[in-house]
Amino acid sequence: MQRALDRYDQGITPSEIYVINQLEAMRLTDLAWKVVTEDTICHCWEKTDILPDMSTPPPTSNPLSELEWSMSDSLDALEECDVLQKNNHIDLEELVNSAAEQIVVEETLEEEICSAVLEWHVEGDVIAIIDDEPETSLPSCTDALAAVATLQQYIWVLMGTLRVV
Incomplete structure (x- = not known):
């Protein structure tokens, strides 16, 4: 969001402020993931009930x-x-x-x-492409x-x- 605001302040049109190349997007994603803690992920998973309740025993059937x-x-x-x-x-x-x-x-x-x-x-x-093996049907x-x-x-x-x- 800050990047879009910075680009707007630089005079870039509103239709272009969100344009980003792949490498820059990957770098932003890497920075964002470094900020996320293990506790944050656990808390989110607990809130959404993705993880099973640890107090209940696992099912016996396979x-x-x-x-x-x-x-x-x-x-x-x-x-x-x-x-x-x-x-x-x-x-x-x-x-x-x-x-x-x-x-x-x-x-x-x-x-x-x-x-x-x-x-x-x-x-x-x-x-x-070197393929020494015969094709199988x-x-x-x-x-x-x-x-x-x-x-x-x-x-x-x-x-x-x-x-x-």
């Missing part, structure tokens, strides 16, 4: 387990409706943690990143789950109980 059972039931229902063939039915663990997505990535050091960027600049801003975990959600809605429509997920 929401992840319940979700797994729900997803497993949905896959079984798809199989019963002949939308999902028995030979295409995969285990929930395999669906969520696909072997194709268990890729081990080596840790890249900061120096390696810097040298790669410098090489990129020297070579005229051309990035060569397996969908990503997100795509697979989206497909399951679509099929789940389809089953619910067939059963007459449309639920929006």
